[in-house]
Amino acid sequence: MALEKQRKFVRTLIAGGAAALLIHVGTVAAQAEDFVIEVPAGLPPVPFPADNPPTPEKIALGKQLYFDKRLSRDNTISCASCHDPGKGYSNADQFATGFKGQKGGRNSPTVINAAYNNFHFWDGRAGSLEEQALGPIANPIEMNLTLPEAVERINKIPGYKSQFQKIFGSDATEENIAKAIASYERTILCGDAPYDRFKAGDKKALSPEAQRGMELFFGRAACSSCHSGPNFTDNAFHNIGVGMDADKPDEGRKTISNLGGDTGSFKTPTLRDIAKSGPYMHDGSMKTLKEVVEHYNKGGVPNEFLDEEIFKLNLTPQEVDDLVTFMKEGLTSSNYPEHKMPELPK
Known part of the structure; x- marks a missing residue:
């Protein structure tokens, strides 16, 4: 590249996927800030750690790792x-099935727009996608492969070994495996929904039912008190009265913070493309969005830690349906990333 050519735009497809990345190369030095992941309408720029800037090669490597079942002990789970x-x-089941058919006690949270999360996992125990990426690999009821074993296994695969050397200048390590997976996950973006087009001025983008639901969402139903901002989440933790009538309720965020007030609190999920990621809630106890709205309509399950934002809404059946229509119709993206499994290294 000639030095006088200050800018060059290169489009590259994620191998086997439908979503394109726009990589802006500013100078021949290609500094971290020169790489920008193209985002759908309605979303802000994708943030990333200073020590893990995105590149097409790193994203492609992360995608391979994301789909590779060899990162599980018995080569059956990715x-x-x-x-x-x-x-x-997510996985369309109440609980995910892990190593030897084991199941956890929480629903698989969606990876959609996880790039914008301040915390990861339902209880927020990971503060970055890099930290999150390694958790399921080592978890004995998920992929059940110790991290040293995972590193050793990846380095025995010549195709991976050469990629890590090219991208990171070293063999695979726990740190750069996490960086690669996180870089790929930051490209799983959903936006450019009818809601975004309506807000941009296209008043025909939403049906009358969805418009009524939107008014409720941001008004009397108070959904936006927690599902706020472009990603429809406040990135905070709330007790909304789910599962609090169980014999031993899941303590949620309290297990991490050790604060009594966090008992039964869980991270607010994004509502982008929410129609695709059911069942819902941290325990996967609600199969439909109508069940979710009806839960809020009744004011949740009363308990001493219930958030003040949760109260009886007294919505009519039509209003419940309108809210559901807004979420299904209004927040379903036109550019859903239907990523396919790439060819894996040998």
Whole structure:
């Protein structure tokens, strides 16, 4: 590249996927800030750690790792097994099935727009996508492969070994495996929904029912008190009265913060493409969005830690339906990332 050519735009497809990345190369030095992941309408720029800037090669490597079942002890489970592109980057079951058929006690959260999350996992125990990426690999009821074993296994695969050397200048390590997977996950973006087009001035983008639901969402139903901002989440934790009538309720965020007030609180999920990622809630207890709205309409399950934002809404059946229509119609993207499994290294 000639030095006088200050800018060059290169489009590259994620191997096997439908979503394109726009990589802006500013100078021949290609500094971190020169790489920008193209985002759909309605979303802000994708943030990333200073020590893990995105590149097409790193993203492609991360995608291979995301779909590779060799990162599980018995070679049967990948990240995509529980966060399936065809199932809203969740898995369509109440609980995911892990190593030897084991099941956890929480629903698989979607990876959609996880790039914008301040915390990861329902209880927020990971503060970055890099940290999150390694958790399921080592978890004994998920992929059940110790991280040293994972590193050793990846480095025995020549195709991976050469990629890590090219991208990171070293063999695979726990740190750069996490960086690669996180870089790929930051490209799983959903936006450019009818809601975004309506807000941009296209008043025909939403049906009358969806417009009524939107008015309720941002008004009397108070959904936006927690599902706020471009990603429809406040990135905070709330007790909304789910599962609090169980014999031993899941303590949620309290297990991480050790604060009594966090008992039964869980991270607010994004509502982008929410129609694709059911069942819903941290325990996967609600199969439909109508069940979700009806839960809020009744004011949740009363308990001493219930958030003040949760109260009886007294919505009519038509208003419940309108809210559901807004979420299904208004927040379903036109550019859903139907990523396919890439060819894996040998």
